[in-house]
Amino acid sequence: MKIMAIIKKNKLIVFVAAAYGILLLASPDQALQSWRNSIYYLIEMLQVLPVIFLLTVVIEVLVPKEMITQGFGEKSGLKGNLLSLLLGSISAGPVYAAFPISKILLNKGASITNIVIILSSWAVIKIPMLANEVKFLGVKFMGIRWIMTVISIFVMGYLxxxxxxxxDLPKPEMGSRENVLEIKQEYCIGCGICAKLLPEYYEIRDKKAVVKKMPQGKLQEAAIVETADKCPTKAIVLSMDE
Structure with missing residues (x-):
């Protein structure tokens, strides 16, 4: 029973292992090449992802939500579209590195359209890729493809x-409570602003702010949101079920 539970919990890993096993029996040479490719991409991920996760922390902590909303939000218009195109085009690393960054931008107010533009431009019109395209296929080919690709990306983003x-996007599970107030201890610097503003909800313990109780009702939520906005490191997070 324990073995079956482990298999159900790790279906993808078991499926991949079974596929490698079948390939090894059917074609050992291809299995070996496939294994080498997998190791290559795994090493690449281990090199890239720590940097990406560090970047997401920097965006989450240091970049104000208002800046993301103005630059990439629903009302950013053509300016936001062009900024998204530029961000995706000058970025480095494989496209899977764009997903955690896109998630952070969404959480901070970026629009679906601009996230699609970032992901698509990251995947197919990055500047290093265009340079190689010119080298092998010429400027004219690259230029026409770039124009057609950008038009397609914009259309796809709006669709x-x-x-x-x-x-509609997945949200982290927050349990059965309607409101979850949390202070990210790794970001908190113990400045005490939150405790001074709402001492009934926050207090300082061991030079860190902690939550005393959860908010209930719209008026309390508004007060909590105000403390979150004034927190210099954006360590206060209020999650609300709609």
Missing amino acids: MALFVKTK
């Missing part, structure tokens, strides 16, 4: 925004 809304 995605019609069918997919931010509320």
